[in-house]
Amino acid sequence: MIKNLMTKINRRIKIYLSSAFVLAILLFSASLLILKNSDHTSRTILKEKADIIAAAINLEYLAQLNGYNNDLYLPAYAKLKDQLYNIRCSDSAYKFLYIMGQTPEGEIFFFIDSQRPESPDFVSPGTIYKEISEEYLNAFEKEIKITVGPVTDRWGTMITALIPIKHPISGELMGVLGLDVLDNNWQSTIISRSLPIIVLMYLILFVFVGIVIFREYSRNYRFKRYGDRKIRGSKSSFS
Structure with missing residues (x-):
């Protein structure tokens, strides 16, 4: 009898542990989805x-820019530069803010960026963006608003939002605004936003497993004591 009870208990433990394992896999998949x-x-x-x-x-102001180095001396360039600089500095998550254009040959260049001229990251007007990602080109060719990345170039690895800027009357593409966030900061933000709910899910799993183990341990202990009493009783009968 005792042997049968222990067999049933062990079978239940295996079922519970198998269920916990399946649940852990489901929680891992859910974590990835989150x-x-x-x-x-x-x-x-x-x-x-x-x-x-x-x-x-x-x-x-944007219409006055030509995409050449002499834009540096235009009042319109200075005013746009101040605007972009102030916007970028308003949020510590923003790494770069700039406006790009496209030559008739299809090359992408910078109209203006948000860096001061003394900054090592400053890009002068007309600088060709040679290492541009194919993902960026969709903003020019399809004229769509997109977020791309992570993309790595000479300035680092970024997540970038690209917004076509069109003439309000003609609808002609005047340029594409780019807003960069560093990839490592991006990933940290994603994890910090997702971590509380992921931790909560795994905490529930651990509590569930702990309760199951405790209950089965208690049952084993009670049955063991019951078995010990039966054995002692049997010995007393033979004495």
Whole structure:
């Protein structure tokens, strides 16, 4: 009888542990989905922020830029530079903010960036973006608002929101605004946003497993004591 009871208990333990293992796999999959969803949401938010910035750009100033080094001496360039600089400095997450254009030959160049001339990251007007990612080109060729990356270039590894800037009347593409966030900061933000719910899920799993183990341990202990009493009783009968 005792042997049968112990067999049933061991079978239940195996079932519980198997269930916990399956649950752990499901929770791991859920964690990946949570991280993916958080990344998607953050990309949407970054794109929306960049869209607001693009809408605030003075198009009259932008129209005066030619994409050559002599733009540095234009009042319109100086005013746009101040605007971009102030916007970038308003949020510590923003690494770079700039406006790009495209030559008739299809090359992508920088109209203006948000860095001061003394900054090592400063890009002069007309600088060709040689290592541009294929993902960036969709903003020019398809004229769509997108968030791309992580993309690595001479300035680092970034997540970038790209917003086409169009003439309000003709609809002609005047340029593409880019807003960069460093990838390592991006990943840290994604993890910090997702971590509480992931930790909660695994905590529930551990509590569940702990309760199961405790209950089965208690049952084993009770049955062991019951078995010991039966054995002692049997010995007393033979005495």
